[in-house]
Amino acid sequence: xxxxxxxxxxxxxxxxxxxxxPDSVDIKxxxxxxxxxxxxxxxxxxxxxxxxxxRCSGCGQKSRFYYVELRKREDEVFIGDLYVSPSAKSRKIIxxxxxxxxxxxxxxxxxxxxxxxxxxxxWTATVVLCRRLLEGITKSLxxxxxxxxxxxxQLELLAGxxxxxxxxxxxxxxxxVGGNLGAHFDLDREPDEKVSKFxxxxxxxxxxxxxxxxxxxxxLHSHIEALSNKNLxxxx
Ligand SMILES: [Zn+2]
Numbered sequence: 001x002x003x004x005x006x007x008x009x010x011x012x013x014x015x016x017x018x019x020x021x022p023d024s025v026d027i028k029x030x031x032x033x034x035x036x037x038x039x040x041x042x043x044x045x046x047x048x049x050x051x052x053x054x055r056c057s058g059c060g061q062k063s064r065f066y067y068v069e070l071r072k073r074e075d076e077v078f079i080g081d082l083y084v085s086p087s088a089k090s091r092k093i094i095x096x097x098x099x100x101x102x103x104x105x106x107x108x109x110x111x112x113x114x115x116x117x118x119x120x121x122x123w124t125a126t127v128v129l130c131r132r133l134l135e136g137i138t139k140s141l142x143x144x145x146x147x148x149x150x151x152x153x154q155l156e157l158l159a160g161x162x163x164x165x166x167x168x169x170x171x172x173x174x175x176x177v178g179g180n181l182g183a184h185f186d187l188d189r190e191p192d193e194k195v196s197k198f199x200x201x202x203x204x205x206x207x208x209x210x211x212x213x214x215x216x217x218x219x220l221h222s223h224i225e226a227l228s229n230k231n232l233x234x235x236x
Contacts, residue, residue, distance in 0.1 A: 001066070002087030010082070011037065020077045021050065021067055028119060030086030032059035035120050038084075040065055050080070090119040094204045096212040103211045107136045111207065118200050124182040126196040130203050131179020134172055137206065151176050168209055171202045178202075 004010070010022040023040045038054040050067035063084055070080040093115055099105045114129035131151070138154045139147045146157050155172050158164055178199045181191050191199075 001083050001085040002090065004082045004084055015077065018078055019050070019067075019070075020079050022082055025065075025082070025084075027084060028088035028090060028121070029056040029058055029061070030063055030084065030088045031056060031061035033088055033121070034058040038063065038065070042067070091115050091200065094208055094212065096216065097207055100211065100215070102140060103207075104136075104140065107133060107140065110136055111203070114200065114203065118196055121193070123191045123193055123196040127178050127182035127191045127199050130175050130196075130199040131183065133203060134175045134179065134206070137210065138172070141210075168206060171206055175199055175202050175206070 004022075004025065004027065009026050010024070011026055012022070012024040014021055014023045021040070021042060023042075024037060025040065026035060026037050028035050034056070036056050036058050038056070040052050040054055042050050042052050050070075052065050053062045054065060055062050063086065066083040066085070067080045068083065070078050072078055093108075093111055097103065097108070097111070099108050110129065110133040114126060114133055117125040117129060135151055135154075138151065138158060141158055142154060142161055146154065149157070152173075155169060155176065158172070159169060178191065178195055181189055181195065
């Protein structure tokens, strides 16, 4: 069972005077992995949970939908969380990434877009968006004067500006090359699911290494520091 978090895949909602519920969602079918529209006709309604089945227009299998954790909003309308079973294991952005001074809002949006198109099975769009975000990350690490250069050149310059180890730069180059596969039309070489998955994996590693890990290390340091200060205060 998987929680459907993105409002983007809820294509419409209904309101029956009390409940505000999604009645149409575009998601990957847990049986055939095709992205289809599931129309939701809620059959059971109770104070604690709402439940329904919906048939996939691709393979004909029935997925189960649950609307749970119902709660009252300020405007007195009840809303809940939508779950689907079986889940097609959609991908999510990595844990711990948030907008910071270094990781701008536009970068988070680009990252979310890359994951969204990946979940929709749009492989060309995925690799193009991965490359685009890599460009954003690279620019954020370089001084302004060097941001207009081609990505290939920017990555070479990065070695002198950020504490990047060779494996990370190799990862970045791999994303650039994979992204080129999507950016330039080539009949014989089109990105597929395998390439897209690879690229999104690599992108996750880079984001984790550059933006999530340093923050966690900093948090750990200040926590340890606070602990030792407390101990010192206790000793005196
Ligand atoms: Zn299906």
